[in-house]
Amino acid sequence: MEAKFKFAQDLIRQAAVYVRQRMTEDLQIEQKSQFDDLVTNIDKDSQDFMVEAIQKAYPDDNILGEESELYADLKDGHVWVLDPIDGTVNFVAQGRDFAIMIAYYEDGVGQFGLIYDVVCDKLYSGGGEFEVSCNGRTLSPYQSRPLNRQLIGANGRMYASNYLGLADFASKVLGVRVLGSAGISMSRVLEGQLLAYFSAISPWDYAAASIMGQKLGYELLTMTGEPLDYESRQAVMFIPRAEEALIKRDIKKG
Amino acid sequence: MEAKFKFAQDLIRQAAVYVRQRMTEDLQIEQKSQFDDLVTNIDKDSQDFMVEAIQKAYPDDNILGEESELYADLKDGHVWVLDPIDGTVNFVAQGRDFAIMIAYYEDGVGQFGLIYDVVCDKLYSGGGEFEVSCNGRTLSPYQSRPLNRQLIGANGRMYASNYLGLADFASKVLGVRVLGSAGISMSRVLEGQLLAYFSAISPWDYAAASIMGQKLGYELLTMTGEPLDYESRQAVMFIPRAEEALIKRDIKKG
Structure with missing residues (x-):
């Protein structure tokens, strides 16, 4: 290997x-x-x-x-x-x-x-x-900080339409950054610069970050609660395991 | 000087x-x-x-x-x-x-x-x-390209709420980037990487970019059509003069 x-x-x-x-x-x-x-x-x-x-x-x-x-x-x-x-x-x-x-x-x-x-x-x-x-x-594993001292990355249209409660969750954090690349956004999550990332993306968009994230306390979940299929484009969130409960209070299953 | x-x-x-x-x-x-x-x-x-x-x-x-x-x-x-x-x-x-x-x-x-x-x-x-x-x-002056090959920078909340038609205009371009800094966003406009930038900001946020932009074919206008007062926080747009008419079709006066 x-x-x-x-x-x-x-x-x-x-x-x-x-x-x-x-x-x-x-x-x-x-x-x-x-x-x-x-x-x-x-x-x-x-x-x-x-x-x-x-x-x-x-x-x-x-x-x-x-x-x-x-x-x-x-x-x-x-x-x-x-x-x-x-x-x-x-x-x-x-x-x-x-x-x-x-x-x-x-x-x-x-x-x-x-x-x-x-x-x-x-x-x-x-x-x-x-x-x-x-x-x-x-890189260091995720270290918990208050939500109101953190930023999230997101797909701009999903944020603007409050898709599955994304804008509701965004109102609890310092703000949203729309960078236009899953890879760049998820690398900022791995660095601890963004708390989490939300978008509708395909396996080649999230595979690399997801594998690295496993080592640092992150997980990739669908926003709807369905299993990740590793085949089609799905609305996903790349989040710290430690904040899963908190995030799921706002991100509602479809 | x-x-x-x-x-x-x-x-x-x-x-x-x-x-x-x-x-x-x-x-x-x-x-x-x-x-x-x-x-x-x-x-x-x-x-x-x-x-x-x-x-x-x-x-x-x-x-x-x-x-x-x-x-x-x-x-x-x-x-x-x-x-x-x-x-x-x-x-x-x-x-x-x-x-x-x-x-x-x-x-x-x-x-x-x-x-x-x-x-x-x-x-x-x-x-x-x-x-x-x-x-x-x-840096080179603004060179016109089709809107659907360009991105804009914006304040995330103004985009999400379609403030004065911002989201309507955004739907004509390739997409919106939310970077969280007026200076960083406007420097990307000066580079020709973003077509324009929209936000509610104060003189210290826009003064430097506005002076540089004058040399490269850009201008700073309020989104409402009121004069820029160089004192208070105003909703402004930093846009290429050559695209002013096109942009004003969507950005409606208050």
């Missing part, structure tokens, strides 16, 4: 070099399901780059990737989960606040996760048997 | 060193008007530090500061406008995404502004007779 973890760290840094080199080029932007669901040629090429390296090094492993036909079942054998650019809208409009993410599972059990904030050059990695760190600095 | 601009750049960097040194200490946090309106001992000490330096170097100048009894009239003579920590909630909860800001006016005319993103070590400065730059890199 040590070798695989090292391989993943090297791979994500190589993918970041590739993305950084190419992000000054003219982007080819395509719309997916709707006008704000975008994909670029760089998302696709960055994923192809990672897939090729994984298939060469570990030909028997499976891959679940955001931008491809590689939809392995996360619970089936050795599975790499890839998000080549999380926060594509930020990538296109701001050129910052996007991440590359990798997670690795064996028979449904998360072994390690990686979130790489490309522009800030910050690599969060660990989980499973590995300590969680950012660029070599070990 | 050259000497004053240089003095301001040196001063803001010194204040940042001071804030960085002290931010690991135990903060003394006080509530101002309400639970999410905070001030810390470091806000106050950082302002005192800047005030002392200005009074020593320019004893005849006036000062308008967020955290003190120094409420000079911005239109009266030589006036320094200081925000020792913009984004105090971020400072307290995240330890990032806060800024130190300085603006300088003569008889109501902005001469230069500075926004310093302390943690990212990014100094935006210029306006008046000076080019606007970030750490020495000259």
